[in-house]
Amino acid sequence: xxxxxxxxxxxxxxxxxxxxxxxxxxxxxxxxxxxxxxxxxxxxxxxxxxxxxxxxxxxxxxxxxxxxxxxxxxxxxxxxxxxxxxxxxxxxxxxxxxxxxxxxxxxxxxxxxxxxxxxxxxxxxxxxxxxxxxxxxxxxxxxxxxxxxxxxxxxxxxxxxxxxxxxx
Amino acid sequence: xxxxxxxxxxxxxxxxxxxxxxxxxxxxxxxxxxxxxxxxxxxxxxxxxxxxxxxxxxxxxxxxxxxxxxxxxxxxxxxxxxxxxxxxxxxxxxxxxxxxxxxxxxxxxxxxxxxxxxxxxxxxxxxxxxxxxxxxxxxxxxxxxxxxxxxxxxxxxxxxxxxxxxxxxxxxxxxxxxxxxxxxxxxxxxxxxxxxxxxxxxxxxxxxxxxxxxxxxxxxxxxxxxxxxxxxxxxxxxxxxxxxxxxxxxxxxxxxxxxxxxxxxxxxxxxxxxxxxxxxxxxxxxxxxxxxxxxxxxxxxxxxxxxxxxxxxxxxxxxxxxxxxxxxxxxxxxxxxxxxxxxxxxxxxxxxxxxxxxxxxxxxxxxxxxxxxxxxxxxxxxxxxxxxxxxxxxxxxxxxxxxxxxxxxxxxxxxxxxxxxx
Numbered sequence: 001x002x003x004x005x006x007x008x009x010x011x012x013x014x015x016x017x018x019x020x021x022x023x024x025x026x027x028x029x030x031x032x033x034x035x036x037x038x039x040x041x042x043x044x045x046x047x048x049x050x051x052x053x054x055x056x057x058x059x060x061x062x063x064x065x066x067x068x069x070x071x072x073x074x075x076x077x078x079x080x081x082x083x084x085x086x087x088x089x090x091x092x093x094x095x096x097x098x099x100x101x102x103x104x105x106x107x108x109x110x111x112x113x114x115x116x117x118x119x120x121x122x123x124x125x126x127x128x129x130x131x132x133x134x135x136x137x138x139x140x141x142x143x144x145x146x147x148x149x150x151x152x153x154x155x156x157x158x159x160x161x162x163x164x165x166x167x168x
Numbered sequence: 169x170x171x172x173x174x175x176x177x178x179x180x181x182x183x184x185x186x187x188x189x190x191x192x193x194x195x196x197x198x199x200x201x202x203x204x205x206x207x208x209x210x211x212x213x214x215x216x217x218x219x220x221x222x223x224x225x226x227x228x229x230x231x232x233x234x235x236x237x238x239x240x241x242x243x244x245x246x247x248x249x250x251x252x253x254x255x256x257x258x259x260x261x262x263x264x265x266x267x268x269x270x271x272x273x274x275x276x277x278x279x280x281x282x283x284x285x286x287x288x289x290x291x292x293x294x295x296x297x298x299x300x301x302x303x304x305x306x307x308x309x310x311x312x313x314x315x316x317x318x319x320x321x322x323x324x325x326x327x328x329x330x331x332x333x334x335x336x337x338x339x340x341x342x343x344x345x346x347x348x349x350x351x352x353x354x355x356x357x358x359x360x361x362x363x364x365x366x367x368x369x370x371x372x373x374x375x376x377x378x379x380x381x382x383x384x385x386x387x388x389x390x391x392x393x394x395x396x397x398x399x400x401x402x403x404x405x406x407x408x409x410x411x412x413x414x415x416x417x418x419x420x421x422x423x424x425x426x427x428x429x430x431x432x433x434x435x436x437x438x439x440x441x442x443x444x445x446x447x448x449x450x451x452x453x454x455x456x457x458x459x460x461x462x463x464x465x466x467x468x469x470x471x472x473x474x475x476x477x478x479x480x481x482x483x484x485x486x487x488x489x490x491x492x493x494x495x496x497x498x499x500x501x502x503x504x505x506x507x508x509x510x511x512x513x514x515x516x517x518x519x520x521x522x523x524x525x526x527x528x529x530x531x532x533x534x535x536x537x538x539x540x541x542x543x544x545x546x547x548x549x550x551x552x553x554x555x556x557x558x559x560x561x562x563x564x565x566x567x568x569x570x571x572x573x574x575x576x577x578x579x580x581x582x583x584x585x586x587x588x589x590x
Contacts, residue, residue: 016354016443020551024558025531028205029235029242042553062355062388066551067530068206068290070306091359091390092290092304099308143192145320155308156214159315163220 006083006103007120007131008056010113015060017043019072019093022064028071035071036078051080056121058113059086064093070100077102083121085110085128085139098146101154107139123147170418172326173393174361177301177415181284182321189422191323198300199227199279200313201287203269205234205532208253209246210307215315223317225258229278229287231269234532236525267498267524270294270466273302274378275500277407281396282415286313291466291548293389296381297374298403299396299415301361304385324390325424326361326417331368333432338581338588340476341372341379342468342546342566346437348429349387350447358388360424363417368431369394374403375472382467383548386444436569436582438544441561442552450569450581451590460543461486461574462555463567464495464522465529468546471501471510473567478510480571480585481517487577492519492570493535495527517575528555537562544573 021042027035040047057076063086064072073096076084083103087110097104105121107128113119118131126141142150152158169186171179179187181195202208207230215221222228230250238244247264254262263272269287272278273295279285281299286292292304305319313319335344349356362384369377377394384392394400395416404411417423438453440446463469463477474496486492494514496502502524505511515521528535529547537543537556543563545555550562563579572582581590 018549018551020531020549020554024553028532029240029246042551042558062358065354065388066290066385066549068288068292068304068306070206070210070308088355088358090355090388092306095309096306099306099312143322145192145194149320155312156218159312160218163218163315 005120005122006056007118008054008082009052010058010115010117010119011051011055012113012115013043013057013059016062016065017059018066019064019069020066022072023069023075028069032071032074032078035075039075039079048079053080054082055080056119057081057084058110058119059084060111061087063089065090068092070096073097073102074100085113085119085121087111098150099155101150103150105139107137109137112137170420170422172361172417172421172423173363173395173415174301174324174326177282177284178321178323180282187323189323189325192320193323194318194320195284197286197313197317197319198283199229199285200310201229201231201269201273201285201292202310203234203289204232204246204250206288206307206310208250211311211314212249212253214311218315220315222257222314226260228259228314229261229269229273230254230259231272232264233268234526234530236265237523239534265499265524267500268466268526270382271470271497271501274298274374275498277404277409281400281411286310286319290385291382293384293391294378294382294466296384296391296393297378299393299400301393302391322359324359324361326363327357328363328365328423328426329429330426331364331366331429331431333430334368334371335431335434336588338568338583338586339434339436340566340568341376343437344431344434345380345383346439346447346564347434348427349383349445350437350439352387352427354386354443354445355388357384359390362387362389362392364392364394370397373472374399375470379467386548436566438569438579439550439564441550441563444548444550444564450579453579455578455580456542457578458542458544458563458573459490460537460541461490461492461570462528462535462543462545462547463493463570464527464535464545465547466497467548468567469495469497469501471504473546474501474505474514475510476567477571478513480568480575480582481519482513484517484575486518486574490574490577492574493522494519495522495535496524499524531555544570544579546570
């Protein structure tokens with residue numbers, strides 16, 4: 001897997017952050033740029049305006065639970081979020097992250113990261129480092145088959161390469 | 169090697185003799201579903217960029233349910249795009265305003281026992297009631313499926329649920345699954361398959377069983393499955409389709425856990441606002457007043473749900489200050505309710521009948537909630553703001569409980585209205 005390391009400022013959230021609060025249903029009628037202005041409105045109104053490009057969301061258990069709406073990870077990505085670290089992910093949200101090229105990092109000790117700290121993520125090694133303290137947290141390394149899709153920048157790019165070479 | 173239903177279905181779809189839990193592999197999909205919200209509007213531009221068509225138009229089901237009926241121009245355009253896609257790609261199983269996708273998949277038997285079915289919606293798991301492996305995914309995952317017919321999977325572990333005894337009068341599958349979710353938590357089955365067995369499950373109708381598989385999304389499960397039995401075979405026979413019972417998990421297959429419940433001990437329950445795993449018996453609730461009662465969604469507005477509500481409402485009136493709204497889960501459900509007096513009973517009691525579709529459940533269609541409103545609903549989720557304002561409050565309950573609350577003006581044990589013993 002060739003995904004390069006990611007480093008950014010941690011923006012922390014709790015357990016069971018659901019896709020209805022990440023992108024409330026009323027915004028789904030709109031296109032991505034508009035949706036990106038409202039991410040996390042259901043739990044932290046105004047959050048989209050506070051994001052600096054390259055920030056990393058750090059969540060608790062079952063991040064992204066609920067509706068399958070892919071606009072949840074797409075909206076976060078379009079708003080500038082570079083990766084999501086969580087204790088565990090809801091399965092569809094996890095898949096959606098891979099498919100849109102936003103790294104989902106499963107890290108049992110994610111709750112040790114504090115708001116505003118800088119985290120550095122090594123996806124291939126399965127490692128999250130809190131740069132401020134030097135603390136190194138174990139994360140789940142992605143299986144190669146899935147890492148390939150993420151490394152391609154998401155499912156569409158992955159498909160483009162495969163469909164262009166149907167015999168591969 | 170002994171395998172669970174999920175392993176057997178994935179092994180067949182992946183062309184392997186044996187698959188082990190946690191294996192990551194690519195598999196051939198038997199049938200795919202997408203709807204107006206997650207489907208063509210999201211994937212058609214990508215299909216054009218990729219310069220490809222669809223893998224098999226006869227194995228793609230396309231349903232307009234989220235934005236039906238359109239109440240603004242943007243919604244009308246989403247529906248139009250979906251319609252144009254069906255025509256452009258020759259999708260024959262296209263349904264607009266006929267019902268909610270998950271309800272149609274079961275009614276029409278589109279997913280068969282033993283098949284691998286992927287749909288771009290989290291409640292795709294509903295069809296697991298037909299003995300298939302029904303997996304919810306997002307839009308780009310379904311893009312991969314409709315272009316190649318394949319998808320990647322992590323082979324899941326399976327939790328076996330055994331519900332003994334029988335549910336009592338006035339107690340429904342909704343009460344049972346809410347009880348299970350309350351007991352195990354909203355991530356209690358993360359990444360795993362729930363397999364429903366036991367005498368209380370055997371005794372339930374297909375529609376009631378489908379409430380169990382539907383709400384597997386609310387416990388974090390990959391999906392739920394009810395093995396195809398004589399009742400499932402009869403359901404397919406009524407559609408003119410011949411299927412065999414099974415597949416079944418091998419007796420010595422490895423389950424990650426077995427959860428045992430006593431059907432007789434289940435009471436009418438509700439989930440309290442903002443968390444569908446905050447589940448309490450109605451008898452412990454203290455009768456909170458409600459101003460809105462909503463019967464809708466793939467979970468709670470099938471024909472039998474409407475009939476349960478009518479059982480409570482027949483000869484009674486919706487209380488002053490309460491608005492009872494009913495959005496049937498399908499056209500067929502409404503037609504059956506019209507033909508046997510069920511719909512008349514709802515209307516006579518004062519219900520406001522809405523169009524079939526996802527409606528207010530995802531906060532998109534008619535019937536959403538204002539700040540300060542307190543509602544009880546037959547739907548599946550009560551995340552903050554799910555059905556409208558983030559400052560509304562939403563309880564989840566059975567059709568009996570929602571109808572009973574509409575009559576009483578507060579959440580009460582519905583068994584007093586249907587002859588059950590509290």
